[in-house]
Amino acid sequence: MSEAEGARLYALYIRNLTGLIAPFEDTPALRPLRSGYRLGVATNGIGETQRGKLRTAGLADLFDFVVVSADVGVAKPDPAFYEIVREAAGEAARDIVVVGNNVTRDLLPAVAAGMRAVWVQRADDASPEASFDGPTVTSLYDLEAALQRLG
Numbered sequence: 001m002s003e004a005e006g007a008r009l010y011a012l013y014i015r016n017l018t019g020l021i022a023p024f025e026d027t028p029a030l031r032p033l034r035s036g037y038r039l040g041v042a043t044n045g046i047g048e049t050q051r052g053k054l055r056t057a058g059l060a061d062l063f064d065f066v067v068v069s070a071d072v073g074v075a076k077p078d079p080a081f082y083e084i085v086r087e088a089a090g091e092a093a094r095d096i097v098v099v100g101n102n103v104t105r106d107l108l109p110a111v112a113a114g115m116r117a118v119w120v121q122r123a124d125d126a127s128p129e130a131s132f133d134g135p136t137v138t139s140l141y142d143l144e145a146a147l148q149r150l151g
Helices: 003-019 027-035 047-056 079-089 103-112 140-150
Strands: 040-043 065-068 097-100 116-120
Touching: 027 140, 040 047, 040 079, 047 065, 065 079, 079 103, 097 103, 097 140, 103 116, 116 140
Parallel strands: 040 065, 097 116
Antiparallel strands: none
16 A cells, blocks of 8 residues: 555544544533633544544534643553643643543542542443542533532
8 A cells, every 4th residue: 555545544534533423412511611611631542533523523612722642642541641731731730620431541640640530420331440539420511510519
């Protein structure tokens, strides 16, 4: 396969992959948070794919920063990833709240880095998780109340 053919197939893959996503039904709950919080995305994956997903879902304008593992050369749960997130947020670690659905990969490393965390435990998530004693919500509609309780 030629380099040009490979590039064409990769572009087709990215376009099809990002076009297939659908946001969770509670995603609109994030919009009102925009007025009171700086919002960011910190995710593992390929930058082009992750940013394409945000555009396809109509969410790209919602976030102040996006940190993608392939772009920064380190992935969750590596502590260096959370330092990059802290730098991107421009905040002290204690002022950052990580909202995630995976205790082991998202939340525990964030807490170890001095950040606070909220677990989004979806009803259809049957995966076993490590113990997490922080705030837990089952819907993003409950997120603002959880953030207010954190202070």
